[in-house]
Amino acid sequence: MPKIIAELKTEILSSARRLLFSAGYEALTMRGVAAACHVAVGTVYNYFPSKVMLVAEVILEDWKAVLLRMDAPAADETPLQGLERIFGELMAFYETYDALWQEYAADNSAPLQGVYHRQLVGQLQQRIAALLAPCAPWCSPILPEFLAEALLDAAGRGRARFDELVPILQRLL
Numbered sequence: 001m002p003k004i005i006a007e008l009k010t011e012i013l014s015s016a017r018r019l020l021f022s023a024g025y026e027a028l029t030m031r032g033v034a035a036a037c038h039v040a041v042g043t044v045y046n047y048f049p050s051k052v053m054l055v056a057e058v059i060l061e062d063w064k065a066v067l068l069r070m071d072a073p074a075a076d077e078t079p080l081q082g083l084e085r086i087f088g089e090l091m092a093f094y095e096t097y098d099a100l101w102q103e104y105a106a107d108n109s110a111p112l113q114g115v116y117h118r119q120l121v122g123q124l125q126q127r128i129a130a131l132l133a134p135c136a137p138w139c140s141p142i143l144p145e146f147l148a149e150a151l152l153d154a155a156g157r158g159r160a161r162f163d164e165l166v167p168i169l170q171r172l173l
Contacts, residue, residue, distance in 0.1 A: 009047050011037050017058050025055065025103035066093050070127045079173055082131035087162045090155035124148035135173065143172060
């Protein structure tokens with residue numbers, strides 16, 4: 001049975017993140033991560049069965065941090081300001097991962113669709129529903145999901161600025 005060292009997983013993820021952003025997805029290798037951590041390649045495989053799973057875990061760690069920031073509204077934040085904060089977090093995440101995502105998606109397009117998209121929309125929908133709770137009696141129950149899809153799409157395109165969305169959002173809210 002392989003020996004698992006708890007702190008090593010964090011070190012592997014940190015090294016993988018550094019290598020991803022300095023060299024890119026294609027150049028990242030399990031051997032390179034192992035060398036950066038001063039462990040054998042097999043040790044890295046004890047934690048992550050493949051490069052795809054390692055990269056997915058790096059992305060997931062960063063996404064969890066984004067969700068925590070989305071969950072931290074200012075005390076006097078309006079729903080529109082909250083949507084702007086969520087949009088800003090989405091844009092920052094996309095900007096951070098855009099180049100890497102293009103490389104990763106070319107080799108791993110299947111995991112990027114279907115179930116994972118629904119999970120992402122669901123996570124955003126929960127946060128948006130919490131923002132809209134004060135106006136729930138007047139808002140359509142499908143509005144949080146609609147807004148989650150709209151913000152995700154706008155941020156993913158990288159062209160939309162939040163101020164371009166404001167007139168639409170004001171009418172919806």
